[in-house]
Amino acid sequence: MSVVEKVRNGERIGMEDALALYELDLFTLGELADEKRRAMHGKKTYFNINRHINPTNVCKDVCKFCAYSASRKNPNPYTMPIEEIVETAQKAWEHGAKEVHIVSAHNPEAGLEWYLGMFRAIKEALPDIHVKALTAAEINFLAEEYGLSIDEVLDAMVENGVDSMPGGGAEIFDEKVRDYICKGKVTSKGWLDIHRKWHERGRKSNATMLFGHVEKREHRIDHMLRLRNLQDETGGFNCFIPLVYQRENNFLKVESFPTGQEILKTMAISRLVLDNIPHLKAYWVTATINLALIAQEYGANDLDGTIERESIQAAAGAKSAHGMPLDDFVHLIKDSGFVPVERDSLYNELKVW
Numbered sequence: 001m002s003v004v005e006k007v008r009n010g011e012r013i014g015m016e017d018a019l020a021l022y023e024l025d026l027f028t029l030g031e032l033a034d035e036k037r038r039a040m041h042g043k044k045t046y047f048n049i050n051r052h053i054n055p056t057n058v059c060k061d062v063c064k065f066c067a068y069s070a071s072r073k074n075p076n077p078y079t080m081p082i083e084e085i086v087e088t089a090q091k092a093w094e095h096g097a098k099e100v101h102i103v104s105a106h107n108p109e110a111g112l113e114w115y116l117g118m119f120r121a122i123k124e125a126l127p128d129i130h131v132k133a134l135t136a137a138e139i140n141f142l143a144e145e146y147g148l149s150i151d152e153v154l155d156a157m158v159e160n161g162v163d164s165m166p167g168g169g170a171e172i173f174d175e176k177v178r179d180y181i182c183k184g185k186v187t188s189k190g191w192l193d194i195h196r197k198w199h200e201r202g203r204k205s206n207a208t209m210l211f212g213h214v215e216k217r218e219h220r221i222d223h224m225l226r227l228r229n230l231q232d233e234t235g236g237f238n239c240f241i242p243l244v245y246q247r248e249n250n251f252l253k254v255e256s257f258p259t260g261q262e263i264l265k266t267m268a269i270s271r272l273v274l275d276n277i278p279h280l281k282a283y284w285v286t287a288t289i290n291l292a293l294i295a296q297e298y299g300a301n302d303l304d305g306t307i308e309r310e311s312i313q314a315a316a317g318a319k320s321a322h323g324m325p326l327d328d329f330v331h332l333i334k335d336s337g338f339v340p341v342e343r344d345s346l347y348n349e350l351k352v353w
């Protein structure tokens with residue numbers, strides 16, 4: 001049976017099948033992913049009004065792809081006081097944001113109370129805002145730095161007001177590639193275990209994959225299959241986000257970058273392989289807004305949100321430092337033939353625009 005028939009029969013896609021999908025022409029692959037997307041979500045494209053906050057860039061780890069962390073290439077270390085973080089969240093709330101997405105570096109000088117106290121302070125000021133915070137990499141750092149178990153860190157997150165976890169820190173699970181690009185950071189098994197434990201608490205999270213650097217197609221598929229296995233166990237992932245590698249101001253040597261076709265193929269294959277993760281996000285920050293809009297026809301049904309400000313990928317060249325105005329966002333989705341649906345952080349529909 002051909003891989004196209006397999007997909008249309010609803011059979012599960014394995015490593016060999018997924019590699020065969022990459023060999024299809026873009027339009028055939030796109031059609032398969034679009035059929036799947038339409039069966040799941042029709043023409044709806046989800047987004048939220050959110051605010052990214054990156055409260056410190058001081059990091060004890062050295063990931064080669066990172067341009068954000070304070071280092072030789074970015075000699076401007078900062079750590080926001082908790083009052084400033086709360087004020088930022090408050091302003092965002094006044095402008096309509098319903099979620100703060102908080103991702104930091106692994107700062108050994110800030111202290112555990114700074115990391116956890118910021119969530120408590122945000123929730124005291126804004127009890128109804130959704131706090132999506134701490135990647136598995138940060139959680140692993142806090143456990144190691146302060147001699148805590150992962151369970152203790154996760155319980156403290158819940159007690160201090162974290163609602164859901166973002167998908168960062170996953171990078172590429174293949175151990176060899178991971179060692180090369182971000183040695184010393186949470187291991188692949190560690191990343192998956194942390195999300196499993198979070199899901200066991202009845203909580204939701206996302207999963208990312210950083211691609212388009214030194215990894216090969218099989219590493220991307222391996223990454224997706226490890227996520228699919230965990231999702232079969234827990235059902236706790238809401239969304240998968242393939243992050244396109246941004247190349248500026250970092251220490252990773254990359255010989256060739258993916259074409260637009262390769263990026264769209266990877267999106268489409270994600271939709272087909274990850275049959276048990278409901279949402280696929282084309283993150284406009286790293287894909288560019290134009291490609292993200294096209295990705296709606298290649299399986300993606302979520303474009304993240306208005307963001308307001310973003311520092312991690314912006315440091316590596318993405319055009320995301322100032323987010324995207326809501327009106328532009330809505331019109332771009334509509335003009336591309338899809339239905340903009342504002343969602344909350346857990347994918348409850350708030351408004352069809």
Ligand code: V47
Pocket residue numbers: 065066067103135165166167168169170171206207208209210241243244245246247248250283286304312313316
């Ligand atoms: O894990 C770092 C990535 C991630 C680069 O859960 C880079 O909804 C591209 O987790 N090029 C953090 N990417 C961001 C993140 C995220 C973003 C959007 C939505 C969600 C979600 C989560 O940023 C890191 C890392 O993979 N990153 N450097 C770079 N040069």
